[in-house]
Amino acid sequence: MSATTSNASVRSTEPLVWGNPSFHDVTQTVSGIVEERKTPIWWWVAISISGALTLNFFAMMAYLFWTGIGVWGNNVPVGWGWPIVNFVFWVGIGHAGTLISAVLFLLRQKWRTSINRFAEAMTIFAVICALIFPGIHVGRIWVAYFMFPIPNQMAMWPNFRSALMWDVFAVGTYFTASFLFWYTGLVPDWATLRDRAQTKWRRLIYGVLAMGWRNGNKQWKHYELAYLLLAGISTPLVLSVHSVVSTDFATSMQFGWHTTIFPPYFVAGAIFSGFGMVMTLAILARIVYPPVKNYMTVTTLERMAKVIMLTGMMVGYAYITEFFMAYYSGNKYEQFVFVNRMFGPYAWAYWIMFSCNVIIPQIFWSKKMRTSIPVLFVASIFVNIGMWFERFVIVITMHRDFLPSSWGMFKPTIYDIGIFAGSFGLFFTLFLLFLRFVPMIAMSEIKGVLPQAQVKHHHGHDEGGA
Amino acid sequence: MQFNQETYTFTDPGRFGKIMLIVGIIGLLLSAVGIAVDAHQFFASYLVNFTFWATLGIGGLFFVLVHHMTGAVWSVSVRRIGEAAMATLPMVGLLAIPMLLGVNQIFSWTDSAMMHADPILEAKLGYLNVPFFIIRTVVYIGVWILLSILLRRLSLAQDSSWGENAPSRFLRVSGPGTIAFAFTVSFAGFDWIMSLQPLWYSTIFGLWFFSGAAVTIYAFFAITSHALAKKGVLAKEITQEHRHDIAKLLFTFMVFWAYMALSQYLLIWYANMPEETAFFKDRWVGTWTFWSVFYPVAGFVLPFVLMMSRHIKRNRWFLTFWAVYLLLFHWFDLYWNIVPTFHPDNAIFSWMDLTLFVGMGGLMLWRFWAVFTRHPVLPVTDPNLQDSLDFVNQ
Structure with missing residues (x-):
């Protein structure tokens, strides 16, 4: 991100951005997508579909509030059904953004610059989708404020020892920090859009969003320090959020849930699924906006494929360790x-999970596979499927508890399916709005990793690296 | 000791190796007296120190694997130190022999009467039995030695061939090697330490064991780079910038260790199931109580607060202090995990803890020094070497 880059990061034989664009070309390409006068037809088609799903989402939620959570398939012993599956699924997806923007920043991975804006936006939307589920799962939505420790004359407090309480704080903090991080990175780009604006309204709106950014030397100095600090603050959150989510299960005394490896195992799975979703969306963005191909290059996608393979195997390690320890x-x-799980009535779900998360990513040992766009796209979809099924397996296989007379199968209702599909509608609606109105690539950061931004002498550049 | 600054080779490795060898032999001979005095204590001390020094070799292997897997640039200048650290693994293999010979003294699951008396323990006999334990230990250490030999050989081949294809050759070993490493290290943790309490189990235990190895290697880098620089070896090649990165990674893995330890504690405390809480209850009696409070404070709170500053990470004396501190704490971490099964009432430190530490350490460092000084201490033809030397933290 900084304008001075050590030799270490530019020595890579391949440039991070293809086509050798000038600074102006970067601004033109990225701002051009937002400034395009005529909204493309595909965008209208896509948002009609996702908007319809979103409306359906809200309609089904309204019915849910009116009728009660009996409309779902949840039934003892599967007291937590799809809502918790969807919650964990979306929170997991929301992990890639901050990992890419914060952890990879601290690890000096320059290739992150082309996808970080994009991934962080995805994070924010995924967390919004995630937060809806525990909210509606309480059934009595009008007392959802009980989740927060608000002083009240009944002296009723949430249980601070409850992992669900920790969830509220962990995910809430994560959302706040991710949003601030994302917004801080956006400020210089808002200013660019403001300065290029042709209409009064555009100038006004982007001007307000830019918060008085003037590209001053001092402002950049503060910006870079703020960015580093936010990266430092966000990094523990990448680990803490999904660790806390894992405690929803692991603090229980339920066999199959209560196991000490859950926190790191869930974090690895979250990064895995998040990268899967970033991959899916990045490939779609490359299709609809071909100029983006020079930024989200095949090499960048290849690196993401490596992360997917690595985290997939970490998840595989956890599966195998859990299984061994059950024996031991x-x-x-x-x-x-x-x-x-492996051989019972839900074996199909288990093996979908295992194949998608552990076996399919093994194709990425081959460079040919890592650099083939169709293969990457299909594999990323499998990753998404596999990670949804991971949570499905964890939650739904509780269908056989200690009391064999209560054993049964979980049957999702139309409302389970509709609400799950609806959350995708909301996610894609927000994402389409993002693509249309927000610069999807961090222009200022991309300029910092272009070859012409490299300064050969870097004495006196001492900031950062805490 | 004579060092050629042009070729980065030792023309004379000096007395350090010999001193270490003598110290090691004396230390082990003194400890051998301990078998006659108190065999129970001897094997307790032996396991603590064996696992401690094993984590140096394991940590070295981890570093080299990750270095190649990530194509890291900054760490080229310290790579040979890491390679020499992993080359101590054959010594770990030798040091494992007394543990295998004393298996009946160390592990209660070798008591077949006890195992058959409890149906849960009886069910574990398929895994917890002496022949299989020995086979597994041989396999773990064998896999590590094999990987370390392959990686070291490629590294040395690079010196003579100006290794054009070196990165992909390294990857061919380190890719599958990382998978083998993950499982062997975890299971070594399960076998060597977790099985001391055969009823107790924790899925994160393997990761905990690994986290200690990772802390060890970065602490080792900090200490050796400082000590070597004072002798004029790699003084200009391992710069403040490299040490800053070493410090960051040391800090990172210290936090990672805490994350593992906390995950294990928090979940077991929360669920409060007797077969699991036994582990912590055993460490909440007598003077163990004090050490159990000391554990998180010394292992996480103090280093987290005091090591965070950039100034401290970039100061070689402060960094060396924290590296030594964290190594000592890592030793204590193993002690706290292992010894309560030997001394259930109170924490007892023995002179054998010290003599075995010095004895094994002498042999390990002798081996390290012999390997380190045999070849150029920088991979002089590595394509990333120049970038590593020029590396600057931003």
């Missing part, structure tokens, strides 16, 4: 849970 524990109930 000598605990019949623990063992039953895993045998039931």
